Amino acid sequence: xxxxxxxxxxxxxxxxxxxxxxxxxxxxxxxxxxxxxxxxxxxxxxxxxxxxxxxxxxxxxxxxxxxxxxxxxxxxxxxxxxxxxxxxxxxxxxxxxxxxxxxxxxxxxxxxxxxxxxxxxxxxxxxxxxxxxxxxxxxxxxxxxxxxxxxxxxxxxxxxxxxxxxxxxxxxxxxxxxxxxxxxxxxxxxxxxxxxxxxxxxxxxxxxxxxxxxxxxxxxxxxxxxxxxxxxxxxxxxxxxxxxxxxxxxxxxxxxxxxxxxxxxxxxxxxxxxxxxxxxxxxxxxxxxxxxxxxxxxxxxxxxxxxxxxxxxxxxxxxxxxxxxxxxxxxxxxxxxxxxxxxxxxxxxxxxxxxxxxxxxxxxxxxxxxxxxxxxxxxxxxxxxxxxxxxxxxxxxxxxxxxxxxxxxxxxxxxxxxxxxxxxxxxxxxxxxxxxxxxxxxxxxxxxxxxxxxxxxxxxxxxxxxxxxx
Ligand SMILES: *[C@@H]1O[C@H](CO)[C@@H](O)[C@H](O)[C@H]1NC(C)=O
Ligand SMILES: *[C@@H]1O[C@H](CO)[C@@H](O)[C@H](O)[C@H]1NC(C)=O
Ligand SMILES: *[C@@H]1O[C@H](CO)[C@@H](O)[C@H](O)[C@H]1NC(C)=O
Ligand SMILES: *[C@@H]1O[C@H](CO)[C@@H](O)[C@H](O)[C@H]1NC(C)=O
Ligand SMILES: *[C@@H]1O[C@H](CO)[C@@H](O)[C@H](O)[C@H]1NC(C)=O
Numbered sequence: 001x002x003x004x005x006x007x008x009x010x011x012x013x014x015x016x017x018x019x020x021x022x023x024x025x026x027x028x029x030x031x032x033x034x035x036x037x038x039x040x041x042x043x044x045x046x047x048x049x050x051x052x053x054x055x056x057x058x059x060x061x062x063x064x065x066x067x068x069x070x071x072x073x074x075x076x077x078x079x080x081x082x083x084x085x086x087x088x089x090x091x092x093x094x095x096x097x098x099x100x101x102x103x104x105x106x107x108x109x110x111x112x113x114x115x116x117x118x119x120x121x122x123x124x125x126x127x128x129x130x131x132x133x134x135x136x137x138x139x140x141x142x143x144x145x146x147x148x149x150x151x152x153x154x155x156x157x158x159x160x161x162x163x164x165x166x167x168x169x170x171x172x173x174x175x176x177x178x179x180x181x182x183x184x185x186x187x188x189x190x191x192x193x194x195x196x197x198x199x200x201x202x203x204x205x206x207x208x209x210x211x212x213x214x215x216x217x218x219x220x221x222x223x224x225x226x227x228x229x230x231x232x233x234x235x236x237x238x239x240x241x242x243x244x245x246x247x248x249x250x251x252x253x254x255x256x257x258x259x260x261x262x263x264x265x266x267x268x269x270x271x272x273x274x275x276x277x278x279x280x281x282x283x284x285x286x287x288x289x290x291x292x293x294x295x296x297x298x299x300x301x302x303x304x305x306x307x308x309x310x311x312x313x314x315x316x317x318x319x320x321x322x323x324x325x326x327x328x329x330x331x332x333x334x335x336x337x338x339x340x341x342x343x344x345x346x347x348x349x350x351x352x353x354x355x356x357x358x359x360x361x362x363x364x365x366x367x368x369x370x371x372x373x374x375x376x377x378x379x380x381x382x383x384x385x386x387x388x389x390x391x392x393x394x395x396x397x398x399x400x401x402x403x404x405x406x407x408x409x410x411x412x413x414x415x416x417x418x419x420x421x422x423x424x425x426x427x428x429x430x431x432x433x434x435x436x437x438x439x440x441x442x443x444x445x446x447x448x449x450x451x452x453x454x455x456x457x458x459x460x461x462x463x464x465x466x467x468x469x470x
Pocket of ligand 1: 424
């Protein structure tokens with residue numbers, strides 16, 4: 001952990017130093033007769049301060065190896081950007097009150113969820129791999145954990161509005177490429193449904209699971225395949241078609257992989273990773289990178305069954321801006337890349353195989369304006385998060401014109417977008433916490449569920465009885 005007090009002292013001295021340094025020039029210009037001793041004293045001061053910063057840098061970086069930032073500097077344009085200090089001085093924006101009983105009854109309409117207790121092969125066994133609860137699809141684990149601990153949970157299925165089926169399907173990592181293999185997802189889910197429908201009456205009672213909830217956090221949601229054409233050909237499994245799917249995949253047009261009741265959720269980024277990135281940053285850091293992207297960028301993307309990775313958008317970005325002095329584009333993964341996002345003004349979020357990207361969440365959490373390049377993408381929690389106010393959307397066909405588009409934004413409304421982005425409501429809604437916090441991603445899911453209580457078997461019974469009685 002970085003010692004906060006060391007950092008604060010560093011900041012204080014730096015301010016003094018800048019002040020003195022400024023005076024130094026001023027004095028020289030104004031008065032060339034300053035005494036020898038005064039100059040001598042300033043040199044000593046300068047050396048001492050340099051030594052101080054050097055050692056405090058060493059201390060900080062030995063505390064945390066990933067602190068060392070790449071030395072590349074990209075000068076940003078003359079526009080005055082909101083420095084990170086403004087944005088990140090208050091980490092507590094990510095830590096809000098936990099979900100209270102009062103808010104459950106008033107805001108969530110007294111929502112109650114029963115969580116099936118499945119054999120561990122469907123969920124907990126996968127957690128033996130640490131990555132399972134941390135990678136970009138890990139909302140399936142995070143939502144389960146958060147619900148287990150929350151007051152929304154009921155142990156009595158007879159009073160439940162909805163039934164949560166906790167099956168983790170994204171943690172079967174391929175030993176060859178490290179990506180999750182999804183081949184087992186359908187049989188595993190099918191067997192879980194078999195299990196719950198034979199043991200308890202609630203699946204059958206709701207006409208095949210219409211008040212049952214699944215998480216499908218991969219590229220094409222409940223189609224369980226990373227390639228769109230295969231995903232579409234396979235479709236959503238028959239047994240899930242009547243249920244409610246919490247999914248990261250969403251587009252604004254008809255698509256077979258979202259042709260089911262669904263709640264759009266953000267990809268998973270661990271709140272701890274964001275917190276520790278914020279902690280290791282210098283307090284008054286500037287956004288010295290103008291446009292940032294790091295990730296897979298094929299120079300010659302292969303035509304895989306008629307499709308090109310990222311519809312070639314990333315290739316065009318690379319070809320057009322790879323030598324542009326204001327673009328910081330890197331093709332290789334680097335563990336400390338969150339610190340680069342925190343140093344950036346614009347963060348490109350182009351489509352990959354699927355339109356959505358974890359970069360979107362990281363950009364918002366770290367105050368970098370997300371530039372979404374994915375035609376037709378539908379974004380999560382749009383009733384809470386005002387996406388047009390905090391992000392930019394660039395059409396795939398316009399990607400070659402990115403530099404001009406972003407220059408225009410910088411000259412007009414960049415400051416407005418950055419200020420909007422600073423609103424903690426947006427950042428909170430993107431984070432899945434272990435314990436549900438008011439307004440966080442799991443809370444948003446619950447809020448969305450409270451809007452579709454008509455699907456609940458129990459509520460419909462209560463309502464029809466109520467109608468009958470009156
Ligand atoms: C940080 O933000 C929280 C809520 O947004 C607020 O209650 C708290 O006073 C703030 N702390 C500081 C030091 O500004
Ligand atoms: C993991 O995935 C592979 C490849 O799809 C599959 O053969 C294997 O059965 C899966 N493992 C489990 C435990 O489901
Ligand atoms: C639910 O329906 C299936 C198929 O119709 C049946 O096999 C199963 O026994 C039923 N479950 C219960 C608990 O009655
Ligand atoms: C990509 O491959 C498909 C067949 O898989 C072919 O029909 C199509 O013409 C190819 N497209 C290009 C641009 O090479
Ligand atoms: C900022 O300007 C761009 C056009 O340059 C526009 O597309 C976007 O909606 C504006 N955003 C805000 C929040 O004003």
